[in-house]
Amino acid sequence: MDEFGLIQRHFQDLTSARAGVVLGIGDDAALLQVPAGYELVVSTDTLVAGRHFPHQTAPEAVGWKALAVNLSDLAAMAAEPRWFTLALSLPEADEAWLSGFAGGLRALAEPHRVALVGGDTTRGSLAITITVLGLVPAGQAIRRSGARVGDLVCVTGTLGDAALALRRLDAAAQGDADLMLRERLDRPTPRLAAGLALRGLASAALDLSDGLAGDLRHLCAASGLGAELDPEALPQSPAFAELSRELSGDQRFELQAQGGDDYELCVCLPPARLAEAQARLAALNLPLTVVGLMQAEAGLRLRYADGQSSPITATGYRHF
């Protein structure tokens, strides 16, 4: 495999001149300009075939998703993406696959004006590591550690779509609802505009990649707090509601809070700021739903409508 040829043929138009690129792909390193008054924001995520996406995933979806999960991390910091590097491990230099993969990257990189500035291709089992670089005005990033007791725990969009899609992957019948769920699994939308809109409002945020329950634990730990969640409040898409009808409440909770791959934002907001935050996201056609409350007591609990509460453990959620 000729690494240089590969990159040039398929990734050329991802490297076109963008703001701040002094020198792009083709030298030992890229040279980039970070404007005064901004902090550089950096995140790295790897996707491995068979672990982070099904082996039969279309190459376009693999390219899209590899960039999307990285952009999602920047969204959670309220940062704007600028540049990325791509380390691609491939079993063979399959032209059709590469063309599709690059097309998927481009479909997300172009509208966000994110430029490919470096990369490496190696022969091996399919895996993609992207490092994304972005900018945020100094001091304005939203961190995991800023939550306060009494903050509302909110999530953007809907939860559980990707997890239900994965569960139904081998189902014979694929109706419209299944296709909608599959789109959420294959082409998650990084909530970049939402992240920017929440600057100055949110006290803490992270992106939901492993599932709300697990991810919220990280936010709680970083903030030195605990939280309670209302399992009935987790927002469902119409497709999820339709296709999860025959499931138990436990099963639905597992998909929505422990399934992962949502790539929505989990945001902590002082109650007085909720209306403004919801109004800003409504302007983006994105719901922002209150699903819980930050509390002083460490750990994660479920609070039911009947007033009872129970701790959430790794193996399930209502142990009584």
Add this chain to the structure above:
Amino acid sequence: MDEFGLIQRHFQDLTSARAGVVLGIGDDAALLQVPAGYELVVSTDTLVAGRHFPHQTAPEAVGWKALAVNLSDLAAMAAEPRWFTLALSLPEADEAWLSGFAGGLRALAEPHRVALVGGDTTRGSLAITITVLGLVPAGQAIRRSGARVGDLVCVTGTLGDAALALRRLDAAAQGDADLMLRERLDRPTPRLAAGLALRGLASAALDLSDGLAGDLRHLCAASGLGAELDPEALPQSPAFAELSRELSGDQRFELQAQGGDDYELCVCLPPARLAEAQARLAALNLPLTVVGLMQAEAGLRLRYADGQSSPITATGYRHF
């Protein structure tokens, strides 16, 4: 495998506060400060077990080398490294291996004051992708494209040590010379100080990872020029000279110019600047050897002592 536990246990002391780190590992992304007047320098390289290093390589050497090959790219740009991200794919969470690997990273990261600011660990065959971030005063990076006709082609250090080590990997007897060569294969020294010392002198540079012949072609292409090399001028270490005695000139040339893994710098210098460049590198105990000449005619040629020349092809070097 618990990614968070892994990173915390073994990589904690690689993430200690360094200049410019506003927020390190533990959030969705790191926040970094790029000082005014500097350009950000970014490079990504992947090492795959069995392709970029032998399977039996000690974990310390794998950690060292994974960072070294990335630092080498920054050296070639005359940049100073500051931060890096690590994407680690591992077949299993082997404590001893991880401890050794982190120790190897630390042995190189500490003296260069390079901080780990992000990462991702996944289960898979052993592969390491590092993205290194550094700084260079605006406009002072050394590029591949700046060479001029008449520039001397120079290399730092010696060539062929790692390639000969690889060739002798399974040899039964391992004397001092073999150990020296093996050290060059396992723990290449990124020529960061040399890169800085050549700022303002070198017209072009790149680092030698695939072998002088192939890498110099990239520099020639970027500069729109060609070059001739003197095969007898390629610098040999005492260990290489000792252990390559029984080899033919062709074999020696192949090891020194086409073997790869040297991680020396190839530098173009106007003749009037050679003495100053050699004096600066002598202060670093590093030889700088003239091995060729940049020419207007495209392509790469060998020039022999008898005045004859021949093109270098991918399959060999003296076809007559």
